[in-house]
Amino acid sequence: MVTTNEERAVHLAREAVELGDAGHREAAARNIREAISLAPHNPEVRSAFDKVRQEEQGSHHLLDRCRRYAAGLDEEAGKDAVRYLRTDGLKPPEDVALECLQLLLAHDPATLSAHQDEIISGLVRQNASVRKYFATQLLASVTAFFDEIYDRGDGAAVCLDTVVLDPSVWPSDDDRAHCESELFQLFIAKLMESGHDLDGRSLKGITRLLAVDAAKLQHLVDDEGLDVILCSCDSRLPLEVRSQATLAVAKYLDAAKESGEQRLSHLLAARIAKGRNDDLIIAFSALTAVFPVAPSVTAALFLSDSLLQSLRPLASRAAKSRRVEETVLELLNAACIDRTCRQAVSRDFSDWLSHLLTNGCDSSSELAAVVLAKLRASPQDQGTTAASSDPNHGKVLEEDSVPELVERFKGLMSRRNKKVTVENLHHAIEGLAYSSIKPTVKEQLVQDAGFLGDLIAAMQANLTDSSVLYGGLMILLNVTAFLPALSEEQKKMSQLKSYANANGPGGGITDPLDDDDHVLSRCQAVVDAGVMPLFVECAKSPLLPSIQDLVSKVLLALSRNRATRGTLAQQGAVRLLVTLATIKTTTGAAPVGNVTAAAAAAAAAPVNAAAAHALARILISVNPMHVFPPSGFPPITSAIRPLVSLLASQGSSASASGSGNGNGAVFAEQSRDLLPVFESLLALTNLASYPDETAAAAIVRQAWATVEDLLLSRHTLVQRAACELVCNLMTSEAGIVQFADGSKRAAQRLHILLALTDVEDAATRKAAGGALAMLTEFDAAVAAVLERPRGVELLLALCADEDSDLAHRGVVCVRNLTCTAGGDIGSRARQAVRLAGGVDILRTCLQRTRNPAVLQAGVDALRPLIE
Structure with missing residues (x-):
């Protein structure tokens, strides 16, 4: 017998209760965990879970695990607590959650493993009482509670942001805004003192707050604060750190506008002016990271005489520092997103790039190839490049022509190349994306x-x-x-x-x-x-x-x-x-x-x-x-x-x-x-x-009004396609009802179909005729045809058409009028066909056609008219 997940969950829950009553707690725990995973919202399953998880003294399962983890350093208990908080549908009672948090905070962060971070994060995510406790502690002393939480892990530190951005747990918005500002400054201070050990953690806090509330916080970022964030863009740091720093700068610039751009330009120019390798690497790395974020301000700085003058000696064959050389290349690569900067790179650095292509180290050579690919991909820049006064420039262009660069990139991506690295793959794909x-x-x-x-x-x-x-x-x-x-x-x-x-x-x-x-x-x-x-x-x-x-x-x-x-x-x-x-x-x-x-x-x-x-x-x-x-x-x-x-x-x-x-x-x-x-x-x-018919019913339900409008489109193919769709929908009850329910609106729709039998496009006429051939099987549709002054004449016009397919559709429609329609409607229909000359038209059609289907339908249509 096949059972649903919920039925199985209820069965497991009942077994778990029985096993718990019998003292088999481990087996009961296994059953109830499986039951809650199958049907987390089922009332009987949740009730059984609460019963099984109660200890003899009435202690909650999560609280018991947190006690064993915090007091006894039981790592398995910590893992179980994390699993509980991750299980969909499980939420600890508010008082239990708050007691679990206080148990953890009573111990020094260094004495507990990384599980504390996940447990605190889960409690803050699920329980309002925990978030309110955070808010109360921050109101008492932002600095003290920040120090209490920060070292417990990335997730716990992010919880501080979560709480100050949640207005529901604060007495007033002024209290919340005050704590938010204090917290933001603490994150910046922590970034300054950490020596990049925990930059990812502090930068996450800074970035998250700026992402949500940059307009209120940007005034707190002074020169020193912005400079330390820019230092985290250093290309020598891990990607996660650089990404967070770039996003933080982007959010700050978006809020600070012109004042922020001026501060950024001033800080980068000051570092470049110092001329020391470390300062140059930081400045060029920051400029590279910010280029896609703020291209206008970074392009202006890149094109300034001071920066270009500082770059030229570094971009020479006599350059000593490979790290600085690579940073310059990364900057040139980023600058190529701007047309004017691209022209400057082509004018001042193409010879050096071509030299590195064949004489640089692997990383420099591949980066130079990417930059050259971007220059060659821009036709307006090639004239600038060709204007070089270097007598060997023609040879340079030949050596780094686009096909040669492409072959180079393809080689870097080849599965046969045993030396392929992720960095080389990035360079190859970026170069080919432009080329x-x-x-x-x-x-x-x-x-x-x-x-x-x-x-x-x-x-x-x-x-x-x-x-x-x-x-x-x-x-x-x-x-x-x-x-x-x-x-x-x-x-x-x-x-x-x-x-x-x-x-x-x-x-x-x-x-x-x-x-x-x-x-x-x-x-x-x-x-x-x-x-x-x-x-x-x-x-x-x-x-x-x-x-x-x-x-x-x-x-x-x-x-x-x-x-x-x-x-x-x-x-x-x-x-x-x-x-x-x-x-x-x-x-x-x-x-x-x-x-x-x-x-x-x-x-x-x-x-x-x-x-x-x-x-x-x-x-x-x-x-x-x-x-x-x-x-x-x-x-x-x-x-x-x-x-x-x-x-x-x-x-x-x-x-x-x-x-x-x-x-x-x-x-x-x-x-x-x-x-x-x-x-x-x-x-x-x-x-x-x-x-x-499910598909047809769904089409009618969701698209009918739009399709009706498209039946009147001035565009021949769109009108034809809409009419063909209507024709296919006539095989379903949902489609037929739109024309044959006897309502005034249905009659109006049928009049549109009749009008479409008289348009120039033959395919549209066939589709309209096919739809009418199915609709006229219903008396309501026949009545609507009779109400239109030229309704019967339009159907007979189809019969008289030289196109056999159109004639077939017309004959079937007339047969439905003369044979299928019953009662008063049938009598009126036969009389209308006679008065419109239907007998002669049908006889002529039968004399002309060789199609057995048309012959049979025509004979059937004529018989009631001449009897």
């Missing part, structure tokens, strides 16, 4: 199947490394991106812009390597390389919004190729796209590293539209039964909401990476807006044919 903007490089990459395999393998091996994942996806996006479809007017505007930019008349001409045929071929190569399993693997863990966005856009491009849609569906694309399309759009931080200048913007971009559009394309070409089996997952209804969202949204962002004119030049100026709408209608039409 792959060029059409020649796109072809160079996809023609090497081994490279595509290496790239996908590198991403699969580093799924938790956002720099590798983001950079690799940028390469795939560059390789697979289609040019947007432009109307004639848009093409002319593009040419005018190219003239204005002094590029000449050829400036607006696209590279032949970026035409649809070449991009389709590249998409095929990427699918063949096995990219879909990578995307499925990515989705098994939470993704940054920027990563979700790139995966969606790459899949949108890949789904453009009809030949590979089946392969994508077989490999899990539909389930993945349903997930991506229904993720709530959020804003996230840009990935670590300088992969692209648009990283921050990409992180905030919505993924829903691109994923929904890709889903629509795939569902146009596959059998819904193969993708959504009746007893399988996901259910077919899960795909409907994303598709419906495209009908209401006509923004160009949804199709920007794949909205070429795959269906002919039919969308004119609005192609990028209407293509998602058109393809979504086609996909919904396919889903409406699903044998189970």
Whole structure:
């Protein structure tokens, strides 16, 4: 017999109570733990848990474990307490939680293991009484309680932030704000004195408070405070420390505005002016970290005469310090996100970079290659580079040309290269992310199947490394991106812009390597390389919004190729796209590293539209039964909401990476807006044919109002697709009711269908005729036809059409009027057909046709008219 999880949980809970009563406490504990994991919210299970966990003296299980852990240093008891607080559905009583906290705080932090940090964090997370206790202690003395908590662990220190940011546990907001300010200053003081031992902990506190309340706290950051945060950007420190420091600076600058930028510039300029290696490394590291965060202020500082003059002697073949050399290279790499800075780097440092490419150490050589790749990827900068007065400059350009750099990066990523390191992989991917903007490089990459395999393998091996994942996806996006479809007017505007930019008349001409045929071929190569399993693997863990966005856009491009849609569906694309399309759009931080200048913007971009559009394309070409089996997952209804969202949204962002004119030049100026709408209608039409009426009912429920509007669209293909969807919905009760429930609104809808039988587009007329052929089986629909002045004439016009398919639909409609309709409605229908000349029209149709189905229907329709 199959039982549900909740039934099994209740059975285990009852057994646990019996075992506890019999004295078998260990067995009872095992049973109740399993029961609470299966059904944490079931009342009987929770009641049994409370009973089993009571000791003979009435002591709570968690309290007992905390006592044994704190007094007896019992590590197993500590682990059990942590497990309890992590178990979903378990929450200790408020008095028990507070007593557990006080037990731990009664012992010196150094005498307890790291479990104390997790226990305190869990208690603060779950219990208001513990948070109020924190607030009371902070009100009494922020400094004393800070010292009491800080050394107990990262989680405990973060709890201080949690409490001062929770207004519900404070007597007044003034008290809360006072303690928040004091706590913020203590974190900065701790950062100054820690000597980087616990910078990650103090920086987390600073960053968290600035992230939530920077406007109220930024005035507390003086020169000394900002300088110590900038020192934590030192490239010699661990990545976690640098990331926290960068985020703290970003939040501060966002709140302090111009005064903060001036303070930042002053502090960095002062360190650079000292000229000592340590100060230079700190200043250049901070400038590198802050460049993507505040490009305007950092670009101005980079372009200042004092900084460039300090860089030039360091960027020479006589430079002594390798660490300073690498820091300068990292700064040049970061500066390339700004066009003016990029031109300055090209002008002043390209010769040195080219020298390092062949003569530097491994790390310097790879960084120099990345910077040169960024310079070569910018056409407007190449003229600046070529203007060098160095007589050997032509040789330099030849040695570090883009194809050579690309081959170098590919070698760094090769699985055959035994010396590949994570740092080299970062450099290679970053360089290729920029180089792959060029059409020649796109072809160079996809023609090497081994490279595509290496790239996908590198991403699969580093799924938790956002720099590798983001950079690799940028390469795939560059390789697979289609040019947007432009109307004639848009093409002319593009040419005018190219003239204005002094590029000449050829400036607006696209590279032949970026035409649809070449991009389709590249998409095929990427699918063949096995990219879909990578995307499925990515989705098994939470993704940054920027990563979700790139995966969606790459899949949108890949789904453009009809030949590979089946392969994508077989490999899990539909389930993945349903997930991506229904993720709530959020804003996230840009990935670590300088992969692209648009990283921050990409992180905030919505993924829903691109994923929904890709889903629509795939569902146009596959059998819904193969993708959504009746007893399988996901259910077919899960795909409907994303598709419906495209009908209401006509923004160009949804199709920007794949909205070429795959269906002919039919969308004119609005192609990028209407293509998602058109393809979504086609996909919904396919889903409406699903044998189970669940899909059709969901489409009617969620999309009917929008589909009605699209039936009146001025765009022929959109109108046709909407009419075909309505036709398919007529196989379901939910669809028929919209036209045949006898209401005035239903009659109006049927009048629209009748009008569509008279439009120029034959396919639209067929769809409308097919829908009417099914609807006129119902008396209410027949009555609505009779109420329209030309209703019967329009149906007879279908019968008279030379197109056999249209004639068939018309004859079936007339047969329904003359044979199926009963009572008074049937009599009126037969009379209306006679008066409209239906007998002659039907006879002519029968004489002309050779289609047995038309002949049979026509004979059936004529018989009641002539008897």
